[in-house]
Amino acid sequence: MPGGDGFNSSQRAAIDKAIRDAETTCRFEFSVYVGRSTGEPRAYATRLHATLVKPDCSVLILVDPMGHALEVVTGSEVRRNLTDVEVDLAVAQMQADLAEGRLVDGLVRGINQLASYARKPNSLHG
Secondary structure (H helix, E strand, C coil): CCCCCCCCHHHHHHHHHHHHHHHHCCEEEEEEEEEECCCHHHHHHHHHHHHHCCHEEEEEEEEEECCCEEEEEEEECCCCCCHHHHHHHHHHHHEEEEEECCCCHHHHHHHHHHHHCCCCCCCCCC
8 A cells, every 4th residue: 555545544554454364365465556546547557566576466456536446456376266256246345335435444345355255275185
């Protein structure tokens, strides 16, 4: 999350905890960007995602409150475990929370939901 995002310390801590828990749950990296997107939000989110340390193993959530945009970009490794339908379900839940003015709750819920869906299945090898 970028600095100067308008979150107080407890809100920032809640989002940071959700990110840490998600990364532990599914072993993928999560990033959140809250702020104005430059140009078309999907393209901007994709550019941000490409700058991450390990984009193939990363999930980026972009929320542009002023532009009323919410985008989730997933890397190629993430997409092996997280389907577009699952991303859409998480986005729908986040949008409902955001529409009611619950930005932090929506982010935390969305991060948790994406991580749960992306959890790698246990292998049963004999």
